[in-house]
Amino acid sequence: MKRPEDFVSEKVHTMPFSGIRKFFDVANEMEDVISLGVGEPDFDTPWPIRERAIYTLEKGRTVYTSNAGLLELREEISKYMRRTVNVDYDPKTQVLVTVGGSEAVDVAMRTVVSPGDEVLVVEPSYVCYKPCVTLAGGTPIVVNTKAENDFRLVPEDILDKLTDKTKAIICCYPNNPTGAIMEYADWAKIVEVLKDRDILLISDEIYSELTYGDRKHVSPAQFSEMKDKTIVVNGFSKSFAMTGWRLGFALGDPEIIKEMTKVHQYVIMCAPTVSQRAAIEGLRVCDDDVQRMRKQYDMRRRVMRRGFLDMGLDCFDALGAFYLFPSIQSTGLRSEEFCQRLLMEERVAVVPGNALGDAGEGFIRCSYAYSIEDIKKALERIARFVKKLKTEKE
Amino acid sequence: MKKDILDILENDSRKTVEEIALMLGKTPEEVAAAIAEMEADNIICGYSTLINWENVKDDFVTAMIEVKVTPKRDMGFEHIARRIYGFNEVKNVYLMSGGYDLLVMMEGRNLKEISTFVSTKLSALDSVLSTATHFVLKRYKEHGVIFDKNSENDERMIVSP
Numbered sequence: 001m002k003r004p005e006d007f008v009s010e011k012v013h014t015m016p017f018s019g020i021r022k023f024f025d026v027a028n029e030m031e032d033v034i035s036l037g038v039g040e041p042d043f044d045t046p047w048p049i050r051e052r053a054i055y056t057l058e059k060g061r062t063v064y065t066s067n068a069g070l071l072e073l074r075e076e077i078s079k080y081m082r083r084t085v086n087v088d089y090d091p092k093t094q095v096l097v098t099v100g101g102s103e104a105v106d107v108a109m110r111t112v113v114s115p116g117d118e119v120l121v122v123e124p125s126y127v128c129y130k131p132c133v134t135l136a137g138g139t140p141i142v143v144n145t146k147a148e149n150d151f152r153l154v155p156e157d158i159l160d161k162l163t164d165k166t167k168a169i170i171c172c173y174p175n176n177p178t179g180a181i182m183e184y185a186d187w188a189k190i191v192e193v194l195k196d197r198d199i200l201l202i203s204d205e206i207y208s209e210l211t212y213g214d215r216k217h218v219s220p221a222q223f224s225e226m227k228d229k230t231i232v233v234n235g236f237s238k239s240f241a242m243t244g245w246r247l248g249f250a251l252g253d254p255e256i257i258k259e260m261t262k263v264h265q266y267v268i269m270c271a272p273t274v275s276q277r278a279a280i281e282g283l284r285v286c287d288d289d290v291q292r293m294r295k296q297y298d299m300r301r302r303v304m305r306r307g308f309l310d311m312g313l314d315c316f317d318a319l320g321a322f323y324l325f326p327s328i329q330s331t332g333l334r335s336e337e338f339c340q341r342l343l344m345e346e347r348v349a350v351v352p353g354n355a356l357g358d359a360g361e362g363f364i365r366c367s368y369a370y371s372i373e374d375i376k377k378a379l380e381r382i383a384r385f386v387k388k389l390k391t392e393k394e
Numbered sequence: 395m396k397k398d399i400l401d402i403l404e405n406d407s408r409k410t411v412e413e414i415a416l417m418l419g420k421t422p423e424e425v426a427a428a429i430a431e432m433e434a435d436n437i438i439c440g441y442s443t444l445i446n447w448e449n450v451k452d453d454f455v456t457a458m459i460e461v462k463v464t465p466k467r468d469m470g471f472e473h474i475a476r477r478i479y480g481f482n483e484v485k486n487v488y489l490m491s492g493g494y495d496l497l498v499m500m501e502g503r504n505l506k507e508i509s510t511f512v513s514t515k516l517s518a519l520d521s522v523l524s525t526a527t528h529f530v531l532k533r534y535k536e537h538g539v540i541f542d543k544n545s546e547n548d549e550r551m552i553v554s555p
Contacts, residue, residue: 018555035553039554176555306416
């Protein structure tokens with residue numbers, strides 16, 4: 001007789017839980033923990049969005065929407081893309097509204113990957129890319145970005161990974177966990193490599209609104225050579241502080257979006273209606289709120305980076321998302337040990353860099369989606385810990 | 395940079411020059427100079443603390459008084475406004491568009507104190523035609539700060555990808 005677990009497919013059975021989850025289980029049991037471990041905004045969703053959701057519920061407008069999402073929302077998304085990155089997408093054929101950016105990634109993989117295909121996954125990165133490739137029947141090929149390049153993707157990182165089986169490449173900039181961004185010149189070099197190759201680029205731009213200094217987000221879709229070969233994934237979670245609303249979108253060539261909509265239709269039907277209606281309001285009136293949050297993040301980023309530099313940890317000037325990625329190599333500890341001990345000895349939760357890819361070994365991910373007061377408290381504790389490690393070493 | 399400094403100070407006037415400089419990626423000298431300049435220009439007029447007095451005093455009322463006045467020749471409303479804001483009890487005075495001219499906000503220990511002020515001081519002024527006094531029953535939000543918070547717990551998981 002088969003045991004229940006024997007029914008689980010080989011593919012799923014051999015898939016590991018994300019490293020972050022292991023860590024979370026420990027941290028969550030403890031009291032008085034200051035966390036810098038969270039990958040979501042600390043701001044409430046702007047009130048006009050919440051108010052629109054309440055109104056939508058009051059009116060009872062809770063039925064399914066069309067598979068691709070409310071046309072009104074797709075139109076707003078199209079306008080949003082024009083005003084933020086100046087790229088045109090036809091709302092009727094080139095926009096698919098999804099359940100968060102995560103679903104967009106999953107559906108993109110299922111739509112383009114055939115058995116045997118290789119997909120380059122640029123790491124360190126959010127945890128879902130490799131599993132999504134595997135579930136879609138493809139083989140994930142990890143591409144490691146390097147600290148010496150401030151974790152930007154450079155042609156040398158990918159050139160020796162390209163084979164005739166390479167179907168696509170997926171990356172996320174501004175990047176979780178490193179905070180790295182790709183500027184125009186950086187993309188130009190990658191575009192040079194990809195433009196004459198039959199490789200699809202899946203560009204996860206969920207942190208697109210969160211770039212700092214005077215940097216503006218650059219999408220590879222801004223390059224005319226790449227636009228048709230790029231699936232842009234974005235959403236409302238980070239920019240509009242709407243994580244729990246589960247709303248994202250995918251943009252791309254009409255033929256690809258049409259096929260993706262097919263998959264989406266069978267597995268999801270449509271993204272949550274209330275979230276969709278609320279998001280329309282967000283795109284119409286909340287640009288100022290987005291900027292207000294961005295400004296706050298930028299200030300916290302500076303405070304946090306100075307803290308790490310002052311305690312003697314290398315920390316490159318990460319200009320995106322809401323993460324800093326300081327190196328802890330000088331302490332002699334590996335990422336996991338550092339994080340475990342920091343949690344046990346000083347009750348600060350940060351994420352080991354290697355939980356988000358081998359390239360993150362020797363680093364920790366610290367989120368600044370916290371108040372400056374919390375950040376300062378956490379920095380004090382981390383500084384005390386780092387000092388202790390130094391005396392241990394001597 | 396000035397606007398950013400103001401945003402920070404308006405929210406927390408106890409932030410030091412060093413902290414502000416760090417938050418904005420400027421030098422403390424630049425920030426100090428900008429603040430001094432804004433103080434001189436009467437842009438920064440003071441550094442006050444936001445207090446919910448209702449939680450401190452039992453006897454505390456705030457009134458908003460709508461005042462209709464006749465403007466004085468050559469002086470417009472300035473003259474009468476000056477006569478009113480001179481009183482210590484008066485916290486804010488605004489010239490308004492619409493149904494009345496001046497909005498006067500004042501604080502007192504009880505209703506009696508305020509009504510005495512209105513009848514003996516305010517209404518007695520020559521240019522004042524009429525007044526309408528409204529008492530504040532509850533403060534929900536002031537200066538962008540919500541006083542009525544029921545819970546502020548961070549519901550986020552401690553670690554998430």
